[in-house]
Amino acid sequence: MEKCICEKHGYCKYYKQEMTASPPNWQWCQNATAEEREKYKIDCDKKHERRQSYLAGEYITNAKMIEDCKNLLLPQVHNLKLRGVLGVPRSGMLPASMIAMWLNLPLYYLDENNNAKILSGATGFGGIRMKDFDDREGRILVVDDTMYAGTAMKNMKSRLLEDVYFATVYFKPDCEHKPDFFARELSPPHLLEWNLFNCTYIEQALLDFDGIFSPNVPIDVCEDEPRYIDFIKNVKPFQHRIPKTHCAGIVTGRLEKYRDITEEWLDRYNVKYGFLKMFPTDMEEERNKNHVEEVSTFKAKIFSESDAHFFIESEIPEAIKIRQKSGKLVICPEERYG
Amino acid sequence: MSQPYYTIIDNATVDSVTGSGPSYTVTYLTGTSAAAIGDKVIVEKRAAGAGTGSTVLSTYTYVVTATGGFLNELTIKYEYDTAGLGDDSPADLYSGGGSSGSPETAPHDIVRLTAPFILFVD
Numbered sequence: 321m322e323k324c325i326c327e328k329h330g331y332c333k334y335y336k337q338e339m340t341a342s343p344p345n346w347q348w349c350q351n352a353t354a355e356e357r358e359k360y361k362i363d364c365d366k367k368h369e370r371r372q373s374y375l376a377g378e379y380i381t382n383a384k385m386i387e388d389c390k391n392l393l394l395p396q397v398h399n400l401k402l403r404g405v406l407g408v409p410r411s412g413m414l415p416a417s418m419i420a421m422w423l424n425l426p427l428y429y430l431d432e433n434n435n436a437k438i439l440s441g442a443t444g445f446g447g448i449r450m451k452d453f454d455d456r457e458g459r460i461l462v463v464d465d466t467m468y469a470g471t472a473m474k475n476m477k478s479r480l481l482e483d484v485y486f487a488t489v490y491f492k493p494d495c496e497h498k499p500d501f502f503a504r505e506l507s508p509p510h511l512l513e514w515n516l517f518n519c520t521y522i523e524q525a526l527l528d529f530d531g532i533f534s535p536n537v538p539i540d541v542c543e544d545e546p547r548y549i550d551f552i553k554n555v556k557p558f559q560h561r562i563p564k565t566h567c568a569g570i571v572t573g574r575l576e577k578y579r580d581i582t583e584e585w586l587d588r589y590n591v592k593y594g595f596l597k598m599f600p601t602d603m604e605e606e607r608n609k610n611h612v613e614e615v616s617t618f619k620a621k622i623f624s625e626s627d628a629h630f631f632i633e634s635e636i637p638e639a640i641k642i643r644q645k646s647g648k649l650v651i652c653p654e655e656r657y658g
Numbered sequence: 659m660s661q662p663y664y665t666i667i668d669n670a671t672v673d674s675v676t677g678s679g680p681s682y683t684v685t686y687l688t689g690t691s692a693a694a695i696g697d698k699v700i701v702e703k704r705a706a707g708a709g710t711g712s713t714v715l716s717t718y719t720y721v722v723t724a725t726g727g728f729l730n731e732l733t734i735k736y737e738y739d740t741a742g743l744g745d746d747s748p749a750d751l752y753s754g755g756g757s758s759g760s761p762e763t764a765p766h767d768i769v770r771l772t773a774p775f776i777l778f779v780d
Contacts, residue, residue, distance in 0.1 A: 343681035343724075343733045360680055363736075363744035367679070370743070471709040521761075523675070523749050566674055594676065627678055 321357045324349040331625040335364045338627065368627070378506065379651050380490070381513045382414075385465065389415045389489050392503035394422055397487060401458035404428045406436055406484070408472055411514055412464035415489050419463060428460055434479045436460050459484050465514075466490040466506065470497025511630070513653065518564035524629040526622070529572035529582070531634025532653075533557050533591065553581055557589045566592035568628045573615035577601040597622050612637045620645030666692050667768040673730070675749035675763075681723060681735045684748055684766070689729045693768045697722045699734050700769055703746075704754035706761035712754045716741035720748070722768070732768075 326332050329346035332339045334357075339346040349357065397419065406428035407416030420427040428436045462476055467488040474497050477486070486499040490506035511521060530536050534555040541547045552574070570591075574582060576598040583596065599607055599618055607614045616638045623631050623646045630649040633639040639652035671687040684699075699720040704712050716739040724733035736745040748766065755762035 337678045340677050340681075343677040343683045345677060345679065345681050348680060348735075360745065364679070366744040367746055370746075468708065592674070 321361070322354050324352075324357075335361060336368060336627070337364060379511045379513070379649075380506070381653070385415065385489055385512075385514070386418060388503040389418055390422070393487060393489055393501060394419060396501045397461055397485070398423060400461065400485060402461050402485075403458040404436070404438065404460050406430060406460050406462045408462065408464040408476060411466075411512075412472075412488075414514060415465055416463035419461065419487075430476070430479065436480065436482065436484075461485045461487055464488045464499075466492075466510075466512070467495055467497070467499055467502070468492050470495050470499075473497055473499060511651065516632075516651075517561050521629070522563045522567050523565055525567050526569045526571050526619075526626060526628045526631045527563075527567050527593075528619070528631075528633045528635075528638075529570055529574055532561055532632055533570075533586075533589075536634065549578070549581065552578060553585065555585075557591075562589060562591055563593075566594065568626065569593055569595040569597065569622075571597045571619045571622050571631070573599045573607065573611070573618065575599055575601045575604055575607075612641060616641035617645060623648060623650075662772045663698065663769040664772060665767055665769050666697060667766075669765045670768060671765055672748060672763045675747055677733075677747070679736060679745045679747060681733055682720070682747055682749075683726065683731060683733045685728070686730045686732070686766070690725070690732050690768065691729050693722055693725060693732055694770070695722055695725060697768055697770050698737075699732070699748075700767040701748060701751050701764050702753075703739070703743075703751040703764060706752045706754075706756070708754045710754045716743050718746065718748075718751060 329341040404426040405420040407413035487501040491502035701718040718739040720734035752761040753764040
């Protein structure tokens with residue numbers, strides 16, 4: 321390419337990515353030689369190809385993990401002679417506490433001296449239902465949510481001063497260190513609902529607003545502007561969906577005229593994001609006539625033109641259409657299995 | 659890196675990254691006031707969640723092009739990587755720590771090249 325084809329910074333069809341003004345990527349292209357542009361185009365194509373692998377990633381919801389734990393892992397461990405269940409902090413505590421509850425066993429943790437200790441809480445024996453549990457024989461079952469390289473489990477094994485069983489809900493097929501029990505194999509890449517918003521993958525995501533960061537606006541409120549404004553100004557966030565780093569961007573069917581209120585709300589709750597795209601106010605009528613079609617088209621266009629890896633959408637019908645229109649990965653937390 | 663260098667900032671933790679390439683603005687959790695334009699940023703890329711001792715897939719080199727208005731911010735531009743994978747965001751380079759679902763971003767070493775010794779022999 322002899323010269324830059326973009327009149328201003330923004331999405332570049334040649335490189336298929338955003339060319340920003342700050343950092344000065346658009347400016348770089350303005351001044352680059354044809355050879356430098358060709359070389360960078362090759363880099364971009366490689367980068368996009370690598371990122372395609374993320375699109376095949378499986379999304380595991382909290383509900384799916386608990387179901388796999390109950391249906392696939394529990395039947396393998398319920399007959400073992402166990403004296404308790406120990407969770408690998410933090411996410412391993414989730415299935416560990418479920419298994420401890422289902423089997424009515426004490427829940428353990430590993431102390432700083434590498435001793436397995438009962439999480440006793442208000443009672444010395446680990447909860448009121450554990451009062452009569454007197455079986456101090458048997459092994460402890462150490463549980464984690466996923467095993468990728470087996471490093472966490474290997475470390476745990478080297479620290480523990482007693483013989484234990486190891487179990488994990490999800491297990492990478494070619495993992496070097498195999499657990500004693502696992503629910504099912506899960507090939508990478510995968511996205512896990514319980515840590516999606518505090519992992520760096522979220523930096524490669526575009527997020528819907530209403531229904532993701534906060535509850536959806538009730539229909540009757542939508543039809544009454546003063547109430548609508550009051551609602552979007554004062555609605556409380558879903559705390560578990562505030563990204564711990566930042567997301568690539570927010571794309572919403574909310575109208576552009578509410579930008580100030582929306583930005584103030586995001587700022588108040590410390591939501592960090594790359595950009596905020598809002599539905600054009602002059603298309604309000606068209607949007608209201610066919611909300612799902614119009615809004616999904618709007619979101620899919622921005623998603624397609626961005627280099628974001630996935631989109632998190634709150635509404636199932638819109639999620640389906642954004643998938644169809646963009647051909648990219650769309651996660652809908654409302655869908656049972658994502 | 660074949661040319662001699664010395665380390666200005668060792669193991670800087672990345673807080674956030676903006677930009678899609680070839681330049682990126684990186685905010686660190688540590689101060690970067692010691693860095694200067696022309697310094698190199700060295701990053702080892704490993705597979706997400708494979709362990710910090712796992713095989714290095716490629717070593718990336720970026721050059722510092724601006725030191726920015728903030729003490730812990732640098733604008734860096736991709737130069738090359740040892741495996742020839744091509745330009746990538748520092749946000750996509752993992753240390754191997756964390757898990758595949760929650761991988762840690764690789765830390766950065768900021769180094770300054772030194773002029774190679776030239777031996778004059780009369």
